[in-house]
Amino acid sequence: MKPLRSASAAVKVKLSSIQGCIPVRHPEVALSIEVYHNVRNWVKTQEFLVLGQQTLTELRDKIYCLTDKDQETDGQHNHSGYFLIEDTFYNDLRDPSAIDYSEPIFDWLSNSKDDALKKWECILAGKMQKHKKAVVGDITGSKLPRFQAADMHKTQFCNLKFQLGAGYLYCHQGDCRHTVVIRDMRLLHPEDIQNRAAYPILLFQLKLHVQKCRVCRIYRATKMTVNDKWTPENPCYFCDNCYFLLHYTKDGSLQYQDFEVHDYHHDQPR
Numbered sequence: 001m002k003p004l005r006s007a008s009a010a011v012k013v014k015l016s017s018i019q020g021c022i023p024v025r026h027p028e029v030a031l032s033i034e035v036y037h038n039v040r041n042w043v044k045t046q047e048f049l050v051l052g053q054q055t056l057t058e059l060r061d062k063i064y065c066l067t068d069k070d071q072e073t074d075g076q077h078n079h080s081g082y083f084l085i086e087d088t089f090y091n092d093l094r095d096p097s098a099i100d101y102s103e104p105i106f107d108w109l110s111n112s113k114d115d116a117l118k119k120w121e122c123i124l125a126g127k128m129q130k131h132k133k134a135v136v137g138d139i140t141g142s143k144l145p146r147f148q149a150a151d152m153h154k155t156q157f158c159n160l161k162f163q164l165g166a167g168y169l170y171c172h173q174g175d176c177r178h179t180v181v182i183r184d185m186r187l188l189h190p191e192d193i194q195n196r197a198a199y200p201i202l203l204f205q206l207k208l209h210v211q212k213c214r215v216c217r218i219y220r221a222t223k224m225t226v227n228d229k230w231t232p233e234n235p236c237y238f239c240d241n242c243y244f245l246l247h248y249t250k251d252g253s254l255q256y257q258d259f260e261v262h263d264y265h266h267d268q269p270r
Ligand SMILES: [Zn+2]
Pocket: 038, 065, 066, 067, 068, 172, 176, 177, 178
């Protein structure tokens, strides 16, 4: 097992980007937390070093997901979200428009008890290996966990009940789901950054591949067109400037409309 990396040695934190200085109170615990891709769920996209006294929302605000970006550009950004850790849903209800995502789940659990129990038994059976099953026998008669809800912004990591290495759930923008794993924990030591405002520290970020504009071949692409008759490839990528030069007349009207255009941020990780 690799030892938990020290934040000061392994990671260059942009000190200029940190606002304020809040001394860390000792003793303090540091947790390394991994976040996985929503579709390619075996791909780790980020890893953070979080302090025990930080709230779950402090981590949530640092999680990067393309779904947030896409919803933002469509003007449909949704602030709701939750972590499911052990048997508790930690809902982010800071924004007045946020929805309690756990409510319909609780309704379903109380209205469809038999269905819920069957699903739960399937989950447990899937986890049990065949030889164990032969020894233990059938698992009917098992009980559903007593799920509960709590506020994400009022819960600190030091008050969480969790198991190291277990897969937990982060859900946002309706049904964009990520596995979250608390990989390791240790006491904070003097070599670590002692400014609380610097945490959660990004220990790892999956390198995101960004296409260049196909016209100038200089700038990052910001638009992607599909079935565009004047482009040499399909889909084709443009920076803002080249996109407007190719598709609009001088007086600002679109020259042709039989194509699709999308905002482009980066490729999906493989
Ligand atoms: Zn997501």
